[in-house]
Amino acid sequence: MEELLNILNEMHPDVDFATEEHLIDNMILDSLDIVSLIAEISDVFDVTITARDIVPANFNSAKALYALIEKLDNEA
Amino acid sequence: MNMKRGLKIGISAMIVLGSLFLLQRLLMPKYVDDIVEGAMVAEYYQEEKDHDVLFVGDCEVYENFSPIVLWEEYGINSYIRGSAEQYIWQSYYLLEDALRYETPQAVVFNIQSLQFSESQREAYNRMSLEGMEWSPVKVKAILASMREEEHFLDYVFPILRYHSRWSELTEADVMYMFRTKKVSHNGYYMRVDVRPAEDVPEGKPLADYSFGENAWKYLDMMADLCEEKGIQLVFIKAPSLYPYWYPEWEEQVEAYAAERNLPYINFLELQEETGIDYTTDTYDGGLHMNLSGAEKLSRYFGRYLSEEIGLPDRRDETELAAVWKEKIAAYEAEKQAQYAYYGIEKES
Amino acid sequence: MFFTSYEFFGFLTVLFLVYYLLPKRCQQPLLLAASYVFYAAAGLSGLLYILATTVTVYFAGLRIGDNLKRQSAYLKARKAELDKEQKRAYKESQMHVRRRWLVGCLLLNLAILAVVKYANFFIANVNSILSAFGGGGELSFLSLALPLGISFYTFQSIGYLIDVYRGTAPAEKNLMRFALFVSFFPQLIQGPISRYGDLSETLCQPHAFTSRQFCFGLQRMLWGYFKKLVVADRVLAAVSTITGDQMTGGYVLAGMVLYTLELYADFTGGIDIAIGVAEALGITVQENFHRPYFSKSLKEYWRRWHISMCSWFRDYLFYPLSTSKPMQRFTRFARKRFGEKVGRRMPVYIATFVVWFATGVWHGANWNFIVWGLCNFAVLMISEELEPLYSRFHQRFAVGGQSWYKFFRVGRTFLLICVLNLFDCYPTLSGTFGAFASIFTAGNWSVLWDGSLLSIGLSALDYGILAIGTAVMLGVSLVQRSGGVREKIAAKPYPVRFVLWYGLFLAVLLAGAYGVGYDASQFIYNQF
Numbered sequence: 001m002e003e004l005l006n007i008l009n010e011m012h013p014d015v016d017f018a019t020e021e022h023l024i025d026n027m028i029l030d031s032l033d034i035v036s037l038i039a040e041i042s043d044v045f046d047v048t049i050t051a052r053d054i055v056p057a058n059f060n061s062a063k064a065l066y067a068l069i070e071k072l073d074n075e076a
Numbered sequence: 077m078n079m080k081r082g083l084k085i086g087i088s089a090m091i092v093l094g095s096l097f098l099l100q101r102l103l104m105p106k107y108v109d110d111i112v113e114g115a116m117v118a119e120y121y122q123e124e125k126d127h128d129v130l131f132v133g134d135c136e137v138y139e140n141f142s143p144i145v146l147w148e149e150y151g152i153n154s155y156i157r158g159s160a161e162q163y164i165w166q167s168y169y170l171l172e173d174a175l176r177y178e179t180p181q182a183v184v185f186n187i188q189s190l191q192f193s194e195s196q197r198e199a200y201n202r203m204s205l206e207g208m209e210w211s212p213v214k215v216k217a218i219l220a221s222m223r224e225e226e227h228f229l230d231y232v233f234p235i236l237r238y239h240s241r242w243s244e245l246t247e248a249d250v251m252y253m254f255r256t257k258k259v260s261h262n263g264y265y266m267r268v269d270v271r272p273a274e275d276v277p278e279g280k281p282l283a284d285y286s287f288g289e290n291a292w293k294y295l296d297m298m299a300d301l302c303e304e305k306g307i308q309l310v311f312i313k314a315p316s317l318y319p320y321w322y323p324e325w326e327e328q329v330e331a332y333a334a335e336r337n338l339p340y341i342n343f344l345e346l347q348e349e350t351g352i353d354y355t356t357d358t359y360d361g362g363l364h365m366n367l368s369g370a371e372k373l374s375r376y377f378g379r380y381l382s383e384e385i386g387l388p389d390r391r392d393e394t395e396l397a398a399v400w401k402e403k404i405a406a407y408e409a410e411k412q413a414q415y416a417y418y419g420i421e422k423e424s
Numbered sequence: 425m426f427f428t429s430y431e432f433f434g435f436l437t438v439l440f441l442v443y444y445l446l447p448k449r450c451q452q453p454l455l456l457a458a459s460y461v462f463y464a465a466a467g468l469s470g471l472l473y474i475l476a477t478t479v480t481v482y483f484a485g486l487r488i489g490d491n492l493k494r495q496s497a498y499l500k501a502r503k504a505e506l507d508k509e510q511k512r513a514y515k516e517s518q519m520h521v522r523r524r525w526l527v528g529c530l531l532l533n534l535a536i537l538a539v540v541k542y543a544n545f546f547i548a549n550v551n552s553i554l555s556a557f558g559g560g561g562e563l564s565f566l567s568l569a570l571p572l573g574i575s576f577y578t579f580q581s582i583g584y585l586i587d588v589y590r591g592t593a594p595a596e597k598n599l600m601r602f603a604l605f606v607s608f609f610p611q612l613i614q615g616p617i618s619r620y621g622d623l624s625e626t627l628c629q630p631h632a633f634t635s636r637q638f639c640f641g642l643q644r645m646l647w648g649y650f651k652k653l654v655v656a657d658r659v660l661a662a663v664s665t666i667t668g669d670q671m672t673g674g675y676v677l678a679g680m681v682l683y684t685l686e687l688y689a690d691f692t693g694g695i696d697i698a699i700g701v702a703e704a705l706g707i708t709v710q711e712n713f714h715r716p717y718f719s720k721s722l723k724e725y726w727r728r729w730h731i732s733m734c735s736w737f738r739d740y741l742f743y744p745l746s747t748s749k750p751m752q753r754f755t756r757f758a759r760k761r762f763g764e765k766v767g768r769r770m771p772v773y774i775a776t777f778v779v780w781f782a783t784g785v786w787h788g789a790n791w792n793f794i795v796w797g798l799c800n801f802a803v804l805m806i807s808e809e810l811e812p813l814y815s816r817f818h819q820r821f822a823v824g825g826q827s828w829y830k831f832f833r834v835g836r837t838f839l840l841i842c843v844l845n846l847f848d849c850y851p852t853l854s855g856t857f858g859a860f861a862s863i864f865t866a867g868n869w870s871v872l873w874d875g876s877l878l879s880i881g882l883s884a885l886d887y888g889i890l891a892i893g894t895a896v897m898l899g900v901s902l903v904q905r906s907g908g909v910r911e912k913i914a915a916k917p918y919p920v921r922f923v924l925w926y927g928l929f930l931a932v933l934l935a936g937a938y939g940v941g942y943d944a945s946q947f948i949y950n951q952f
Contacts, residue, residue: 035743035775048749051739051747052590225940237939240935243885
C-alpha cells in the first residue's frame with residue numbers, strides 16, 4: 001500500500017490519495033495517468049492489469065486499486 | 077380533486093386549441109389585396125348554386141370571360157371556377173366538387189393546361205386547393221396534386237405550412253381573419269389597363285409534343301363525368317398569345333374532340349369574328365385579356381352558348397335578376413375605380 | 425423516417441398507445457418490431473445488414489459465454505487434481521478458443537462496415553496512386569447504399585462482445601432481447617452508443633405508464649426539436665453558402681462559429697430527442713453530452729462531447745492497446761533507449777495516436793476526417809507536453825482560481841473547437857487549409873460587422889432568433905449545473921409550467937425551420 005501511495009503521489013503531488021475516494025468520478029486521474037499507473041504497477045508489483053480491470057470501481061481510490069492488485073496477485 | 081384536475085386539463089386544452097386555431101387563421105394568406113386569385117376558389121361557396129354553365133381552367137378562363145356580359149346580353153347564369161395555373165386534375169376535381177351542389181347544362185374547359193402532366197409549383201397547388209371545402213373530393217384533389225416535397229398534413233393543418241409567415245403579416249391578415257372580401261365577379265378577375273401585344277415570341281421547339289398520360293387521364297375522366305351527368309362539355313382555347321400554343325397540340329385536341337364528339341373552339345383562330353384587337357384588348361402584352369377583350373370574347377361566346385348549346389335566357393326570373401342587379405352594380409363600381417386608379421378616361 | 429418527419433410522429437403516437445395499452449409482456453416484441461419498421465422505412469436492404477450483425481454477434485457471444493462457463497465448471501470440478509501450472513495451461517487453451525470467436529466475429533463485422541463505408545474511399549486512393557505511377561486500369565467504384573447508423577450499431581454490438589469476452593457482461597441467451605439491444609430505434613441512427621450493461625436491463629423490464637416519466641420524455645423531445653429546428657436547421661443554409669461559395673476570411677470566421685453552433689444544436693438536439701423518446705417509453709439511455717462547450721481544455725471537451733463514442737474508443741481501443749503485452753515490452757525497451765521520462769509516455773502516445781486515427785476514420789471515409797483526428801491528437805499531446813510549463817506558470821501567477829481566467833480558458837477551447845470543425849465543413853484538405861489561411865490573409869474581417877453577413881442566407885430576423893435560441897440553450901446549460909431543468913420546472917405551479925412548455929412548443933412551431941422552403945431536416949450525424 002505504501003508503495004502504491006508513493007507511485008500515486010509522484011504523479012499528482014497535490015492530491016491526498018489516502019483519503020480521496022473519487023479519483024475517476026472527480027476526474028483526478030485521466031486515461032493517460034491510468035496507463036502510466038498500470039505500467040508502474042506492473043513494474044513494482046509484477047501483476048498485469050488488463051483493459052477488463054479498468055473500471056471506475058477499481059481506480060476510484062488507492063484502497064480499491066490495492067485490492068485489485070492483491071486479487072490479481074492471488075490469481076496469478 | 078379529480079374534478080379540479082379535469083378542469084385544469086380542460087382549460088389547458090381549450091387554451092392550446094383556441095390559440096392554435098387563431099394563429100392558423102392569422103398566418104394563412106388572405107389573398108385580398110394582392111394575388112387575389114388565391115381567394116377565388118373559396119368564393120364559389122357563397123354563391124346561390126344554380127348556374128347554367130360553369131367554366132373550369134386557369135387564368136385563360138378567369139381573366140378572359142365576363143359572366144356579367146353573359147347575363148346582361150344573353151341571360152346566361154354562369155360561374156368561373158378558375159384559379160392560377162389550375163392543373164387539369166384540379167379542374168376535374170373542382171368540377172366534381174361543384175357538381176355536389178348543382179348540375180349545370182354545360183361545362184367549359186380551357187385546354188391550355190393539358191401541357192402539364194404533373195403539378196409544377198407548390199404555390200399554385202395551394203391557391204387552387206386551399207379554398208376548397210373539405211369533402212372526399214378535396215382529399216382526392218390534394219392527393220392528385222401534391223408534389224414530392226409536400227405533405228397531406230400541411231393541407232389539413234395549414235399552420236404547418238405557413239408557420240413562418242408571422243414575420244410578414246400585414247393589417248389585412250388581422251382584418252380578414254374571419255371574414256372575406258369579394259375579389260371576383262362570379263369568378264372573373266377584372267383588369268382595365270392596356271399593354272399592347274408586341275413581338276410575341278415564337279414557341280421554342282419541344283422534344284416531345286404529346287400530352288402526358290396523366291393529363292389525358294383527367295381529360296377522359298372529365299368527359300366521362302359530364303357524359304354521365306348529361307352535361308354538355310365544351311373545349312376552348314382562349315386567345316392568349318403566350319404561352320405559345322403549338323400546332324402539334326392543336327392537332328391532338330382536335331382529334332380528341334372529334335373522337336368524343338365534343339365541340340372545340342380555338343379563339344386564337346377567331347380573331348376577326350370576336351373582334352379581339354391585341355393593341356387594346358390585353359393588359360400584359362397578350363397573355364391575358366383586359367376588360368375590353370373579355371367583354372368582346374364573352375359577347376361572341378355567349379351567342380354560341382345560347383344558340384348552339386341552347387342555354388336559356390333567364391332574365392325574366394325576378395329573384396335571379398335581382399341578384400344580378402347587385403352584381404352588375406359591383407362590376408360597374410370596380411370598373412370606375414380601376415379607370416380612376418389607372419388614370420384611364422372613359423365615358424360612364 | 426427522420427425524427428423531424430410527420431411519419432415519425434405518427435409512428436410514435438401509434439407506438440406509445442399500443443405500448444402502454446397492451447399487456448407488459450408484449451412490450452419487448454413490440455419495441456423490436458417497431459425498431460425494424462423504423463429501420464426498414466429507410467430501405468429494406470439495410471435490414472439485412474443489421475440482422476447479419478445481430479445474429480453473428482449473438483452467436484459469438486453465446487459461444488464465448490458457454491466456454492467461460494465450461495471453464496469455471498471444469499476448474500471447480502478438478503480443483504484438487506490440477507496444480508497451478510495445469511490450471512494455467514487449461515485457462516490459456518480455453519482463452520484461445522474464446523479469442524478465436526471474438527476475433528473472427530469482430531473481423532467479420534468490421535469487414536462489413538469497411539466494405540460499405542470505406543471501399544470507395546480505398547478505391548479512390550488506389551486509383552490516384554495508380555494514376556500517379558502512370559498505370560492504366562482504373563478500379564470502378566462500388567455502389568452500395570450505406571445502411572443507416574451502421575457505425576453506431578456495429579460499435580454497440582462489438583462493445584457487447586468484448587464485454588462478454590472479458591467476462592464483465594453475461595452472454596445474452598435470448599435472441600430477441602439481444603436483437604432489441606442492437607436495434608433499439610431511438611438510438612439507432614445517431615447514438616448514443618450504449619453499453620450492454622447499461623441498456624439491456626432497462627430495455628427489457630416491463631414498463632408501467634407514469635405520467636411524470638412520460639411527460640419528462642416528451643419535454644426532452646420538445647427541447648431537442650427546439651435545438652434542431654429553431655437553431656441548427658436555421659444555420660445550415662448560411663454555413664453551406666459560406667463553404668459552398670468558397671467565401672474567405674471573415675466569412676470563414678463567421679462560418680466556423682456558426683457551424684460549431686449548428687453542430688451542437690443538431691447533435692445534442694438529436695440525442696435529446698432519442699433519449700426523450702426512450703424516456704417516454706420508460707427506458708433510460710445514458711447521456712451523451714455534458715455541457716461540452718463549457719470545457720476548459722480540449723482534453724476536457726473530449727470527456728464531455730459525444731461521451732458514448734469517446735468512452736467506447738477509450739475502453740475498447742485505448743486501454744487494451746496501451747496495456748497490451750507487446751506495448752509493455754515496447755515501453756521497457758523505450759525506457760532503456762530514450763530514457764525514463766520519454767519512454768514512459770510512449771505507449772500513451774502511440775495508443776492515443778491510434779485512437780484518434782480511428783476516430784477520424786470512424787467519422788467518415790475521407791482524408792479530411794483523418795487529418796481532423798490527427799490534429800486533435802497533436803493539440804492534445806502538445807498541451808500534455810506543455811503541462812509542466814503550465815504548472816510553473818500557475819505557481820507564479822495565481823490566476824487559476826479566478827473566474828476571468830476560467831472564461832478565458834473556456835473561450836480559448838471553444839475557438840479551438842471551431843477551428844477543428846473546419847475539417848467538417850469542407851470536403852477536401854486543400855479547401856480546409858485554404859479557408860483557414862484566408863482568415864489571416866484575406867483581410868476582410870470587416871464583413872463581420874458591416875452587414876455583409878446579411879447576404880449569406882440569414883436575415884436580421886434569423887440572427888435575432890439564433891441569438892435568442894443560443895441564449896436559451898446557454899441559460900439551460902447554466903441552470904443545469906445545479907440539477908435537472910425539468911425537475912426544477914416540475915416544482916413550479918401549474919400555470920408557470922404550462923406557459924413555459926407551451927411557449928417552447930410555439931417557438932418550435934413558429935420559428936422552426938421546417939416545411940416547404942426548408943429541406944434541411946437531416947441530422948448531421950446520420951452520415952456517420
